[in-house]
Amino acid sequence: MTAFLRRTRAIARKEFLHILRDPLSLAMALAIPFFMLLLFGYALSLDVDHVPTVIVDSNRTPQSRDFISHLQGSRYFDVIDIVESYAPAEQAIQRGKALVVIAIPSDFSRQIQLGNSVDIQVLLDGSDSNTANIAFGYAEGVVGAYNATVRAVFANRRGAGDVAPAVDVTTRVWYNPDLKSKNFIVPGLIAVILQVIASLLTSLTIAREWELGNMELLLSTPVRPRELILGKMSAFVVIGLADASFAVLVGRFFFGVPLRGSLLDLGISVLSFLFGALCWGLLISAIARNQLLAYQMGLLTSFLPSFLLSGFLYAIGNMPVPIQAISYIVPSRYFIAILKGVFLKDIGYSIMWPQLVFLFLYAALVFLVATRRLNQKLA
Amino acid sequence: MSTTSHVAEASVSAPAVSIQRLTKRFGDFVAVRDVSLQVARGEIFGFLGPNGAGKSTTIRILCGLLEPTEGSATVAGFDVARQPEQVKQSIGYMSQKFSLYDDLTVAENIDFFSGIYGVARHLRAERKSLALELSGLTERQEALTRNLPGGFKQRLALACAILHEPPVLFLDEPTSGVDPIARRDFWELIYQLSAKGHTIFVSTHYMDEAEYCNRIALMYRGAVIALDSPTALKRHLGGSSLLHLDTPDLLKAMETLSGVDDIEDVSVFGGGLHLRVKDSQAGVAVTRRLLDAAGIPIHRLEPVEASMEDVFVSLIEAEERK
Numbered sequence: 001m002t003a004f005l006r007r008t009r010a011i012a013r014k015e016f017l018h019i020l021r022d023p024l025s026l027a028m029a030l031a032i033p034f035f036m037l038l039l040f041g042y043a044l045s046l047d048v049d050h051v052p053t054v055i056v057d058s059n060r061t062p063q064s065r066d067f068i069s070h071l072q073g074s075r076y077f078d079v080i081d082i083v084e085s086y087a088p089a090e091q092a093i094q095r096g097k098a099l100v101v102i103a104i105p106s107d108f109s110r111q112i113q114l115g116n117s118v119d120i121q122v123l124l125d126g127s128d129s130n131t132a133n134i135a136f137g138y139a140e141g142v143v144g145a146y147n148a149t150v151r152a153v154f155a156n157r158r159g160a161g162d163v164a165p166a167v168d169v170t171t172r173v174w175y176n177p178d179l180k181s182k183n184f185i186v187p188g189l190i191a192v193i194l195q196v197i198a199s200l201l202t203s204l205t206i207a208r209e210w211e212l213g214n215m216e217l218l219l220s221t222p223v224r225p226r227e228l229i230l231g232k233m234s235a236f237v238v239i240g241l242a243d244a245s246f247a248v249l250v251g252r253f254f255f256g257v258p259l260r261g262s263l264l265d266l267g268i269s270v271l272s273f274l275f276g277a278l279c280w281g282l283l284i285s286a287i288a289r290n291q292l293l294a295y296q297m298g299l300l301t302s303f304l305p306s307f308l309l310s311g312f313l314y315a316i317g318n319m320p321v322p323i324q325a326i327s328y329i330v331p332s333r334y335f336i337a338i339l340k341g342v343f344l345k346d347i348g349y350s351i352m353w354p355q356l357v358f359l360f361l362y363a364a365l366v367f368l369v370a371t372r373r374l375n376q377k378l379a
Numbered sequence: 380m381s382t383t384s385h386v387a388e389a390s391v392s393a394p395a396v397s398i399q400r401l402t403k404r405f406g407d408f409v410a411v412r413d414v415s416l417q418v419a420r421g422e423i424f425g426f427l428g429p430n431g432a433g434k435s436t437t438i439r440i441l442c443g444l445l446e447p448t449e450g451s452a453t454v455a456g457f458d459v460a461r462q463p464e465q466v467k468q469s470i471g472y473m474s475q476k477f478s479l480y481d482d483l484t485v486a487e488n489i490d491f492f493s494g495i496y497g498v499a500r501h502l503r504a505e506r507k508s509l510a511l512e513l514s515g516l517t518e519r520q521e522a523l524t525r526n527l528p529g530g531f532k533q534r535l536a537l538a539c540a541i542l543h544e545p546p547v548l549f550l551d552e553p554t555s556g557v558d559p560i561a562r563r564d565f566w567e568l569i570y571q572l573s574a575k576g577h578t579i580f581v582s583t584h585y586m587d588e589a590e591y592c593n594r595i596a597l598m599y600r601g602a603v604i605a606l607d608s609p610t611a612l613k614r615h616l617g618g619s620s621l622l623h624l625d626t627p628d629l630l631k632a633m634e635t636l637s638g639v640d641d642i643e644d645v646s647v648f649g650g651g652l653h654l655r656v657k658d659s660q661a662g663v664a665v666t667r668r669l670l671d672a673a674g675i676p677i678h679r680l681e682p683v684e685a686s687m688e689d690v691f692v693s694l695i696e697a698e699e700r701k
Binding site: 013014219258 | 444480490549
């Protein structure tokens with residue numbers, strides 16, 4: 001046991017020195033999380049609001065201006081221009097200045113006075129179909145609300161008093177009441193960052209030992225594969241924890257993501273995920289024996305699945321069934337579920353234990369495979 | 380340094396290295412062919428031969444890095460195939476590829492190897508200062524290894540390989556790529572270690588280094604074709620003598636002298652030719668007669684002492700004629 005600890009500690013110490021003396025990998029370990037947080041936290045917002053909108057007002061009456069003020073009052077639309085014909089509106093869409101054109105017909109106020117229904121035309125820039133779809137929904141909402149006010153006014157005039165709508169749906173969103181996308185992007189991002197950092201940094205280390213010929217020497221010494229892996233891992237756990245803490249702090253205080261669960265729950269899940277991700281990088285490294293190949297394999301097997309197949313951005317339920325099946329073996333899927341739960345809902349172990357168990361089993365399995373892989377002789 | 384004199388081994392009586400009918404194949408290629416040999420404890424055993432002769436493969440098998448295809452071997456009394464962990468505890472290995480960590484300092488490298496060889500805590504300081512002394516780096520222990528001259532790196536690698544005082548030391552072409560003076564210093568280090576009781580198994584393709592060994596095995600195409608002490612091998616040149624011939628027309632002289640009865644062998648040596656003859660006086664006479672007849676001028680023709688290189692050239696040529 002003492003020899004085991006002695007050798008593992010020697011490996012860990014050496015690995016630390018490698019990291020400290022290699023400014024490139026150290027910079028990578030710190031810069032990647034920073035830029036990913038910046039990029040995704042800021043630029044990647046799935047919220048659609050302040051859609052640039054041009055209004056074509058062919059009616060130009062107090063009635064149409066009243067409708068326009070409804071649109072202007074909504075935070076979803078950012079009315080950048082009010083014009084009287086289609087030509088300038090069309091240009092605004094073509095130049096990318098506006099995503100939506102809302103056209104009010106010339107008989108708008110007259111038809112309303114007569115109590116008839118009026119068609120409002122909504123033109124959408126379909127090149128961004130997702131935003132167009134959402135903006136269309138917003139437009140329907142605003143028109144619906146306007147309908148209700150107009151009807152109430154008419155009913156009033158007829159002396160019927162205030163008329164309550166027959167059915168009123170009151171929506172209440174739990175855990176993320178403002179439906180802010182960064183509230184689920186930032187926790188998911190922690191998983192992506194850890195997966196990428198853990199796999200990329202470790203994927204280089206054993207491959208480098210092979211390339212420089214040190215592996216041959218190590219294999220001739222009493223060092224055992226599990227000591228080599230645990231030693232290397234402990235150095236990278238420190239980096240992983242530093243990155244995770246950084247991401248949590250930025251998420252909590254810079255992006256204002258609520259952290260409702262306990263730091264202990266967070267720490268335990270981060271550690272169990274890190275263990276598996278680091279083992280995965282080491283396994284790749286042991287197989288590739290070549291830094292470039294290991295790096296590419298690391299990137300491919302860590303970034304893509306944790307980004308696309310983990311439920312980070314795209315709901316797994318919307319994916320084709322075979323892809324959904326694959327997502328079950330992506331550890332970030334489980335980790336992201338835990339992270340979102342801990343951040344937004346303060347789920348306890350009674351809810352997240354299956355995910356945690358999976359992460360532990362995954363880590364143990366990859367650790368075993370990596371150890372066996374290193375146990376093989378040179379040829 | 381009282382602890383260095385008794386080096387622990389599995390069995391006092393066992394030879395340091397014992398190889399029985401060892402064969403290693405890589406697919407169809409036979410890298411090591413039916414090799415058997417024994418190395419006594421405390422010996423400096425040289426493994427000689429051209430590149431690709433199977434020296435490194437044999438050493439790697441002995442270090443437990445490769446599995447033998449056939450045959451068996453013991454190191455310090457432990458079977459390399461069945462007791463790899465015990466073998467690894469008993470050996471130090473230094474390969475031709477420089478294998479310390481370039482981005483660690485001298486002291487950090489020593490500490491690292493101390494750790495992975497499991498040197499006990501109370502012995503570390505002493506072993507470290509000994510290693511620094513051996514490598515001549517006491518004053519430069521905070522220097523990054525990458526900034527050391529090649530000779531010092533080699534000495535440091537050796538010093539790191541013996542931190543756990545292994546009974547057997549495998550050095551695979553330790554001096555390749557090192558300048559001649561550093562090579563001589565390195566061999567002095569090997570002698571020091573041998574005097575302390577380490578068995579040293581060293582491979583090289585430098586013929587002059589063979590003379591430093593107690594015994595040498597010559598490997599050629601995977602097989603050991605000669606095994607003896609350097610003096611015995613030179614004697615083994617078979618009572619023949621060696622003549623050195625300097626002539627401006629090397630090729631024509633070679634043609635003229637080849638296949639002549641009294642001349643056993645003609646080979647290029649340095650800028651001239653080495654002629655192996657049964658009797659040096661008769662050989663000189665025959666050579667003069669033949670070259671004069673062919674009109675080839677002779678600048679110098681005299682008997683010389685056979686070098687290790689002559690021995691190997693003749694052994695390899697004899698092997699090829701088989």
